[in-house]
Amino acid sequence: MALPYLLLDIDGVLIPFPAADGSTPSTHVRHTVVPAGRHLDDPVPIWLNPNHGPLLTSLLTSGLVTPVWCTSWRKDATTIIGPLLDLPDFSYLDLPRPQITTSHPNGYLWKRDHVDAWLGTAPVVWVDDDFTALDHIWAADRTAQGCATVLIQPDPYVGLRARDLVCVQNLVARLFENAATSDE
Numbered sequence: 001m002a003l004p005y006l007l008l009d010i011d012g013v014l015i016p017f018p019a020a021d022g023s024t025p026s027t028h029v030r031h032t033v034v035p036a037g038r039h040l041d042d043p044v045p046i047w048l049n050p051n052h053g054p055l056l057t058s059l060l061t062s063g064l065v066t067p068v069w070c071t072s073w074r075k076d077a078t079t080i081i082g083p084l085l086d087l088p089d090f091s092y093l094d095l096p097r098p099q100i101t102t103s104h105p106n107g108y109l110w111k112r113d114h115v116d117a118w119l120g121t122a123p124v125v126w127v128d129d130d131f132t133a134l135d136h137i138w139a140a141d142r143t144a145q146g147c148a149t150v151l152i153q154p155d156p157y158v159g160l161r162a163r164d165l166v167c168v169q170n171l172v173a174r175l176f177e178n179a180a181t182s183d184e
Helices: 052-060 076-084 112-119 133-144 162-183
Strands: 005-008 029-033 044-048 066-069 124-127 149-152
Touching (some): 005 052, 029 076, 044 076, 052 162, 112 124, 124 162, 133 149, 149 162
Parallel strands (some): 005 066, 005 124, 124 149
Antiparallel strands (some): 029 044
16 A cells, blocks of 8 residues: 555644634744745744644654645745755645635635545545535545545644654554555
């Protein structure tokens, strides 16, 4: 079995959204960044958990997954976010910039059609905070067709937790166990 892809979002996953009162988790540190296309005098504040770096690096270098950024940050994921967390360099899915007013223009996450076409039949663990019920149905259908698909959906106001990464490691290990069993 090919290594499963680990598709990793950023907003709501590594960068939690501020709560209604403007607060962010105490585990996160504020950074000011200038994404591509923005002027130096118009930086963006973000909050990252420094503990995510070592936790993700352990998973990303385990040889169990092929990591790919799957985020509207696109290349900035590799040039801004990854370095701030001291992550190893890995590729990103070059998502389009759709002219949409909601992240669910068809009732499901706008990224899904692009991800589905890009994945083909590859197994995937996709971490994103913005899945809908239709995305979960898609994942179940894909899995039933022999394309293992797992969605991990962190709370967007908390972001990724260590237990989410443990869940990813356990799921990937089970995928390999199941693949080895079916090959016998």
